Amino acid sequence: MPTALLDIPPAPPAPPQPAVPRGPLRWLSALDRTVLRTYLLTRLGLLVTAYCVARLFPGRPDAKQARPLLSVWQQWDWTHYRTIAEHGYFHTDNSEAFFPGFPLVLRAVHLVVPDWTVAGLLISFVSGAIAVRALARIAGGPVGTRAVLLLLLSPCAVFLAAGYTESLFLALALPAWLAARRGNWALAGTLAAGATAVRVSGLFLAAALLVEFLVARGGSREWRRLPWLALPAVPVLAYTAYLHARTGDWMAWKHAQERGWYRAFHPPWEAWAHTWGAAFDGTYATGYALMCQAELLAxxxxxxxxxxxxxxxxxxxxxxxxxxLWALGTSYWYTSVPRATLLWWPLWAGLAAWSLRSPRVTYVLLCVLAPLSTLYAVAFLSGRWAG
Structure with missing residues (x-):
């Protein structure tokens, strides 16, 4: 018998095994590590931007010393949040317009972190990490990674780092959405209640969760779980009762919004017309007009x-x-619509999927988003933001 017939071909080489990560991050998945790496790098980029702004805009043209680095983060609504956390409501004009969730967390973190600004930045830093992990899991795989990148390079991404509510809201809202998709309605309702304590947008999330429950199929829709989705109303009712006890006004939150931010109801076409006029009629400073143009585009x-x-x-x-869109588009004019894009996770997931299908779209998005992100960060950190 020919010996060649008895020859046994060598076994193919074993496929390379992925390296097991070592250190404190070994419990994270590959997706999580990629997303968090992107998150940390973009945080470093914002830190560099803040450092440069503190030197480029020191307060006086002839200044020989830069502004303190933390001072560039002490802008606009941050003053309200800190005052509420430190002294409670009614110490600044229209403070009732701000929901209590972020100030309560800020006050708790301040017990450990003595500096108020650092405490606010720390809340957003940790919350942002939770939010991007959840976004990556919602979108899934390469789409999730790309969605996180686009979100972190979006024009208003500086608000995810500042002591504002966006990161904390997303850290609650996105896991709530993820829990709903997995049929865990108790967790979804609980997290949505936390989101509602932070921003009124939590009520919009609660409505979306209810629809998601109603259209769910199979065993993920159990009617005995439905009461959990009523939890998001609790923080709003509690806050409304608190304001009524202090002011005698059941609509104190809405009236504060109207006084401070012109959020009295106007038909959508009037809101568009007023914003258009502010953007293009030449009646406002160029910087404010530019922000109004951004409102229209958003x-x-x-x-x-x-x-x-x-x-x-x-x-x-x-x-x-x-x-x-209805809430932001029925005021006297548009305010904070570009910031609201940070909270539209379907937008970033959709753009990510589109860019993965077309490399050309990827280049266009990155070449447009990155400069706008830097521009908006400089505008906010230098105190030139409006909107």
Whole structure:
């Protein structure tokens, strides 16, 4: 018998095994590590931007010393949050317009971190890490990684680092959405209640969770779990009762919004017209007009996103975006619509999926988003932000 017939071919080489990570991050998945690495690098970029702003805008043209680095983060709404956390409500004008969730967390962190600004930045830093992990898991795989990158390079991404509510809200809202998709309605309702304590947008999230429950199929919709989705109303009712006890006004929050931010109801076409006039009529300073132009673009982007979600029959996410657009689009003029884009996770997941299908889209997005992100960060950190 020919010996060649008895020859046994050598076994193919074993495929390389992924290296087991060592150190404190070994419990994280590969997706988590990639996302958190991107998160840390973008935080470093914002720190460099803040350092440069403190020197480029020291307060006086002939200044020989830069501003303290922390001072560039002490802008706009941060003053309200710190005052509420330190002294309670009614110590600044229209402080009732701010929900108590962030000030309460800030006060708790301040017990350990003596500096108020550092405490606020720490809250946003930790919350942001939780939020981007949840976003990556919602979008999944390479889409999740790309969605996180686009979010962190978005024009208003500086607000995810500042002592503002966006990061804390997302750290509660995105895990709530993820829990709902997994059929864990108790956790979803509890996290959404926390989100509602932070921003009124939590009510929009709660409405979306209810729709998600109603359209759920199979065993993920158990009617005995439905009462959990009423939890998000509790913080709003408690805060409303507190304000009524102090002011005698059941609508104190809304009236503070109207006094301070012109959020009295106006038909959508009037809000568009007023914003358009502020953007292009030449009656306002160029910087404010630019911000109004950004408000208009963000509203158009939101309407496009809404149309896309409705076309895809993604009813729950469409309701969340629609309620946000209605709330922001029925004031005297648009305020904070670009900031609201940070909270539209379907937008970043959708753009990520689109960019992965077309490298050209990736280049366009990065070349547009990165400069705008830096521009908006400089505007905010230098005290030139409006909107």
């Amino acid at each position: 509203m158009l982007l939101g309407l496009g996103l809404l149309a896309r979600l409705l076309r895809g029959r993604r009813w729950a996410e469409a309701l969340y975006v629609a309620l946000t």
